[in-house]
Amino acid sequence: MPKVKESTGRKRGTKKDKDAPKRGLSAYLIFSNEWRDRVKAENPDATFGDVGRLLGAKWKELPDTEKKEYQKKSDEDKERAAKDKAAYESKKIA
DNA sequence: TCGGTGATTGTTGTT
DNA sequence: AACAACAATCACCGA
Numbered sequence: 001m002p003k004v005k006e007s008t009g010r011k012r013g014t015k016k017d018k019d020a021p022k023r024g025l026s027a028y029l030i031f032s033n034e035w036r037d038r039v040k041a042e043n044p045d046a047t048f049g050d051v052g053r054l055l056g057a058k059w060k061e062l063p064d065t066e067k068k069e070y071q072k073k074s075d076e077d078k079e080r081a082a083k084d085k086a087a088y089e090s091k092k093i094a
Numbered sequence: 095t096c097g098g099t100g101a102t103t104g105t106t107g108t109t
Numbered sequence: 110a111a112c113a114a115c116a117a118t119c120a121c122c123g124a
């Protein structure tokens with residue numbers, strides 16, 4: 001039984017590695033980059049609280065094909081993060 | 095071998 | 110500066 005987090009309040013400064021080899025962006029992150037301006041374009045009054053919620057709602061409304069595009073981008077980002085860590089362990093091989 | 099855990103990613107707007 | 114919902118993620122490690 002996977003402990004699914006119901007609250008989205010993760011801890012920000014919870015890292016133990018001094019180098020912190022980051023990870024990769026996620027589909028939503030990339031999607032938000034493109035949609036953030038579109039959502040705001042239709043909701044110039046909506047602040048993060050509004051846009052944020054609306055954004056996520058739209059994300060799910062997005063066609064699977066569309067999401068697939070972002071997922072694909074996330075894949076590239078992943079590979080990028082992989083190199084990031086690669087250098088991290090390389091310099092920090094210890 | 096396998097699981098699940100935590101850490102991370104980016105936006106905006108506020109205080 | 111940091112946080113707050115929104116969602117995905119997924120690499121990492123240990124037992």
